[in-house]
Amino acid sequence: MAHVAEWKKQEVKELKDMISSHEVIGIVNLLNIPAKQLQEMRKSLGNHAVIRLSKINLMNLAFEDCNNEKVNINGLSEYMEGQPAIVATDMNPFKLYKILEDNKTSAPAKVGSIASEDIIVPAGDTGFEPGPFLGELQQVGVQAKIDKGKIVVSKDCVLVPEGEAVSKQAASTLSRLGINPMEVGIDLQAVYEEESVYPSDVLAIDEEKTLADVQNAYKQAFNLSVFAAIPTKETISAIIGSAFTKSTNVAVEAGILTSETTDILLGLAQAKMLALASEVSDVDGALSDELVD
Amino acid sequence: MEYIYAAMILHTTDKEINEENVKNIIEAAGAEADDARIKALIAALEDVDIDEAMETAAMAAAPAAAPAA
Amino acid sequence: MEYIYAAMILHTTDKEINEENVKNIIEAAGAEADDARIKALIAALEDVDIDEAMETAAMAAAPAAAPAA
Amino acid sequence: MEYIYAAMILHTTDKEINEENVKNIIEAAGAEADDARIKALIAALEDVDIDEAMETAAMAAAPAAAPAA
Amino acid sequence: MEYIYAAMILHTTDKEINEENVKNIIEAAGAEADDARIKALIAALEDVDIDEAMETAAMAAAPAAAPAA
Amino acid sequence: MEYIYAAMILHTTDKEINEENVKNIIEAAGAEADDARIKALIAALEDVDIDEAMETAAMAAAPAAAPAA
Amino acid sequence: MEYIYAAMILHTTDKEINEENVKNIIEAAGAEADDARIKALIAALEDVDIDEAMETAAMAAAPAAAPAA
Numbered sequence: 001m002a003h004v005a006e007w008k009k010q011e012v013k014e015l016k017d018m019i020s021s022h023e024v025i026g027i028v029n030l031l032n033i034p035a036k037q038l039q040e041m042r043k044s045l046g047n048h049a050v051i052r053l054s055k056i057n058l059m060n061l062a063f064e065d066c067n068n069e070k071v072n073i074n075g076l077s078e079y080m081e082g083q084p085a086i087v088a089t090d091m092n093p094f095k096l097y098k099i100l101e102d103n104k105t106s107a108p109a110k111v112g113s114i115a116s117e118d119i120i121v122p123a124g125d126t127g128f129e130p131g132p133f134l135g136e137l138q139q140v141g142v143q144a145k146i147d148k149g150k151i152v153v154s155k156d157c158v159l160v161p162e163g164e165a166v167s168k169q170a171a172s173t174l175s176r177l178g179i180n181p182m183e184v185g186i187d188l189q190a191v192y193e194e195e196s197v198y199p200s201d202v203l204a205i206d207e208e209k210t211l212a213d214v215q216n217a218y219k220q221a222f223n224l225s226v227f228a229a230i231p232t233k234e235t236i237s238a239i240i241g242s243a244f245t246k247s248t249n250v251a252v253e254a255g256i257l258t259s260e261t262t263d264i265l266l267g268l269a270q271a272k273m274l275a276l277a278s279e280v281s282d283v284d285g286a287l288s289d290e291l292v293d
Numbered sequence: 294m295e296y297i298y299a300a301m302i303l304h305t306t307d308k309e310i311n312e313e314n315v316k317n318i319i320e321a322a323g324a325e326a327d328d329a330r331i332k333a334l335i336a337a338l339e340d341v342d343i344d345e346a347m348e349t350a351a352m353a354a355a356p357a358a359a360p361a362a
Numbered sequence: 363m364e365y366i367y368a369a370m371i372l373h374t375t376d377k378e379i380n381e382e383n384v385k386n387i388i389e390a391a392g393a394e395a396d397d398a399r400i401k402a403l404i405a406a407l408e409d410v411d412i413d414e415a416m417e418t419a420a421m422a423a424a425p426a427a428a429p430a431a
Numbered sequence: 432m433e434y435i436y437a438a439m440i441l442h443t444t445d446k447e448i449n450e451e452n453v454k455n456i457i458e459a460a461g462a463e464a465d466d467a468r469i470k471a472l473i474a475a476l477e478d479v480d481i482d483e484a485m486e487t488a489a490m491a492a493a494p495a496a497a498p499a500a
Numbered sequence: 501m502e503y504i505y506a507a508m509i510l511h512t513t514d515k516e517i518n519e520e521n522v523k524n525i526i527e528a529a530g531a532e533a534d535d536a537r538i539k540a541l542i543a544a545l546e547d548v549d550i551d552e553a554m555e556t557a558a559m560a561a562a563p564a565a566a567p568a569a
Numbered sequence: 570m571e572y573i574y575a576a577m578i579l580h581t582t583d584k585e586i587n588e589e590n591v592k593n594i595i596e597a598a599g600a601e602a603d604d605a606r607i608k609a610l611i612a613a614l615e616d617v618d619i620d621e622a623m624e625t626a627a628m629a630a631a632p633a634a635a636p637a638a
Numbered sequence: 639m640e641y642i643y644a645a646m647i648l649h650t651t652d653k654e655i656n657e658e659n660v661k662n663i664i665e666a667a668g669a670e671a672d673d674a675r676i677k678a679l680i681a682a683l684e685d686v687d688i689d690e691a692m693e694t695a696a697m698a699a700a701p702a703a704a705p706a707a
Contacts, residue, residue, distance in 0.1 A: 094681035210682035215695035226627030231544030241557030243504040246485040253484035254475040257406030272347040280337035306393035321390030324375040398470035444531035459528030462513040536608035582669035597666030600651035
């Protein structure tokens with residue numbers, strides 16, 4: 001760093017301080033993030049995380065310099081995209097990812113921006129009176145017609161397929177329909193913690209699956225407890241119930257009258273008789289009068 | 294209903310459901326057997342799958358069993 | 363179930379549900395009558411109001427049938 | 432139901448369901464064993480596949496049991 | 501499940517559900533009694549109303565009956 | 570239920586379900602391990618196909634458990 | 639599922655569900671603990687009400703119970 005400007009040395013030093021004083025270091029992409037949203041994000045992260053924008057080569061330098069102390073942190077250099085910045089925190093990296101995702105907001109489609117997923121115009125009433133907008137819709141490929149005095153989209157239509165740029169016309173149509181298909185927010189590209197770099201796809205946690213897993217775990221434990229007759233306070237009632245049900249079933253199948261099964265068996269005999277009677281009810285004289293009505 | 298029960302006894306004990314057997318059962322109960330009715334019942338039962346019919350009764354009486362399964 | 367059906371025949375025809383009558387019916391069907399089972403049946407039914415039991419069963423079965431339909 | 436439960440114990444522990452074993456269980460419980468009922472139980476269970484019977488929903492067939500209670 | 505069935509025999513015959521009685525029943529069946537399992541069962545049964553548990557099972561098997569009530 | 574979960578962890582990770590392993594897990598959780606309950610658990614699971622048992626629906630047998638909680 | 643089971647042990651025994659405790663349990667089972675998976679689980683469980691989830695599971699398992707309520 002012989003001929004490196006003093007401010008650059010200072011910047012790298014500050015980055016290194018930030019890196020060494022936090023457990024978790026991440027790379028975020030701040031491209032297209034309005035200043036206001038970044039400010040709000042910083043506020044909601046509060047003391048839990050700091051975000052620092054810098055030059056890519058300086059950040060890479062800082063990672064290299066820290067690599068002895070934090071082994072493998074230079075792996076983060078692969079994830080510099082758009083306008084990268086460093087985020088430093090002591091938070092669980094999965095939680096950091098969740099906070100950033102939860103803070104994403106929807107925004108209108110800007111001309112030229114790339115659709116991260118299919119942008120769809122849904123079927124249904126647009127609320128517009130018949131007019132030139134109908135032609136505009138049809139021009140961009142949306143099937144629409146007049147119904148009960150309104151412009152109605154006949155069926156769901158992919159206006160901008162995933163990966164394609166938003167055209168000027170599409171942007172205008174979406175804006176008139178009030179559809180805000182773009183997600184604006186800070187993308188966490190990767191996170192370093194304890195010698196490992198986690199890319200964003202690993203950081204994404206599926207809460208619905210976790211909920212289902214919890215329910216499944218409980219069900220499995222409950223089932224096992226009842227099946228193996230291992231009494232617990234949650235399952236003892238079910239175990240008794242299961243023993244009672246099975247015993248009753250056996251008694252009924254064997255036609256054994258007991259205090260618990262006599263009513264069942266008499267009811268069953270009658271139900272079977274009535275069912276059989278209904279099978280022959282259309283034959284004159286096969287049934288006694290009391291059954292024919 | 295006694296005629297139907299008589300048929301069900303014969304069915305359960307794997308005996309033939311015929312006029313004579315039904316009549317024997319009714320008379321063994323000390324009741325009077327009506328030949329015409331027995332004939333009609335036997336004829337009507339000829340085309341009935343008795344096991345299925347009785348099982349249907351059990352199921353209809355217990356639709357609740359299904360969701361529990 | 364044949365013993366229960368036999369009891370139902372006796373009940374339906376207003377005859378007494380006793381060992382002899384049940385045995386006669388089972389034997390009239392050409393089946394073997396098990397004295398112990400007959401005794402157990404008679405004992406179990408002693409305190410039971412058969413009409414009431416059937417009515418309760420019928421009521422319970424009825425609403426159940428509806429959702430199944 | 433105690434006789435049934437006794438049979439279930441024998442079935443679950445792979446012991447033979449016979450008069451002696453059932454009687455032993457009932458008496459071990461400190462209850463009086465009724466030979467006739469035990470005989471009836473054994474006879475009734477003779478042709479029953481107990482594993483299958485345990486899983487055959489029978490209670491639902493007579494939901495009356497519950498509200499009647 | 502044999503331990504549960506043993507407890508249910510005691511419950512049905514109005515005997516106390518304690519370790520000794522459960523053990524006696526299991527051994528009368530000719531099976532080996534596991535003290536730990538018996539202790540665990542007795543402990544778990546302490547906080548449970550067996551009649552209620554049986555009733556719940558009966559109701560669960562026939563929930564359709566409820567609206568009729 | 571913690572003992573059951575401990576057994577399930579051992580089963581899922583292909584470790585032996587024995588007293589020591591279960592005890593280690595319970596204590597690692599910072600809870601007190603009850604030797605008798607662990608013994609009972611091991612004994613109860615001995616002949617059980619755990620995969621099958623976990624998938625055999627038992628809850629419906631006691632829906633009351635939930636609302637009662 | 640071992641990580642979930644570990645969390646359930648902690649929940650059941652009223653211990654805190656945190657990385658260290660989950661890791662301790664998995665390692666006590668003799669299995670290897672994957673830090674990333676544990677961290678992910680902890681983060682995911684933060685928004686899950688386990689008691690409520692269990693109750694929902696019990697209710698869903700017994701849909702029949704609902705109309706009865």
